[in-house]
Amino acid sequence: MDLQPHLFVEVRERFLPLLVEERQLSLAASLIGTLEVDDLMAEVSHLDIATGLAVPGLVDLIVGRAHELNGIGLLRELLLELPRHDSRDRTLFATLTASPVDVSWLLGESRVPDDLVRVWLVAMLMSASLSDFAAIFSDVDLCGRVIATLPANAIDVRHRMFSDGGLSLDVYLDLLLDLLPALDLGEARDFSSDALWRCLPTHFEHDETQTIIRLLGAMGDGLDGAWALRRGLESGVPPTVASRNLIAFNLAPTGARGRILAAVDDLAHALDGRHVIDVDNSAINAAANLLADANDYAWSAALAASGRLLPIFMRSQQAPVSALVAVAFPTVYREYAKANDIPDLLKFVPFMDWDRCRSARHELVSAFLGSAVWAPGDLALTSCRC
Secondary structure, three states, rough: EEEEEOOOOOOOHHHHOOOHHHHHHHHHHHHHOOHHHHHHHHHHHHHHHOOOOOOOOHHHHHHHHHHOOHHHHHHHHHHOOOOOOHHHHHHHHOOOOOOOOHHHHHOOOOOOOEEEEEEEHHHHHHOOOOHHHHHHHHHHHHHHHHHHOOOOOOOHHHHHHHHHHHOOHHHHHHHHHHHHHOOOOOHHHHHHHHHHHHHHOOOOOOOHHHHHHHHHHHHHHHOHHHHHHHHOOOOOHHHHHHHHHHHHHOOOOOOHHHHHHHHHHHHHHHHOOOOOOOOOOHHHHHHHHHHHHHHHHHHHHHHHHHHHHHHHHHHOOOOHHHHHHHHHHHHHHHHHHHHOOOOHHOOOOOOOOOOOHHHHHHHHHHHHHHOOOOOHHHHHHHHHOO
């Protein structure tokens, strides 16, 4: 309006109280857009009396002007002092953006009823931009408060947290393990695969072995056994982690364990790639169980694994690998005993003068006698199996 300032203010004071309907928004916008903070708060009080804050267009104008004036905090205080009703609550919600600051305010404002906090939190998280969503969950304290407040049925939010939240591994696992029963098979496998990718090379703050077993169970027969073995045993994985993984692989539920057995030759490749047997005794026993069962489940893979591993074991007399020797040696020995020609996959085994296995027996006994840590009982077991 092309009026002198004092005349404009007088016109605004006369007209603005009359603008209480949606059809008057155009004129109301031109007037509300000129209000300063005190007058804006007075207009909110007037609209609460006149309309019960039930005209969405007017509410949007008020909230927009409050943002322009950095007066959102004052607006919220005023709204919280008004008697509670649905339109007041909708107006208060309209002041919130899906930002870390506003999420923190909502979770810390005791005057907002708990039922509204939960509903509004879900709505804010689902509407947040990718950058805001990640920022909310990168704040350790705020992330914990959000997770503690989220209702159990907020499945969509939890899905988004896995994808966009940038969660620490331990928080990710807390959420996933809690949510697994509610996920369909495809979702459970997708999220569990992501978790295994992060878990297998490192330690984390959970019951590690049981957590990995549960994730393997969620993968079931959809597990890529070769991938899991390489990821969990490759040369860069610390010995304590690789040991834990072997134990978990051996204890995996049937579907996932079957996929691991079928890829037992990748177990051999991974152990070979470590260049030294540095896993602990429990892990060696677990690997021996896997290799033994693979003989019945996936014979060709087990034979290839035994042929690759046996030379390593025979050179590792300072490592307690006799349980594995007791599985690998008989497999290779029987193959040599029955074959006219040595199979290609065994030609790198350095027992070339086998004389129908006599040299192999001598090598075996010599290795056991030369080791201070190989169990004598495993020599007897090897002989029985041969």
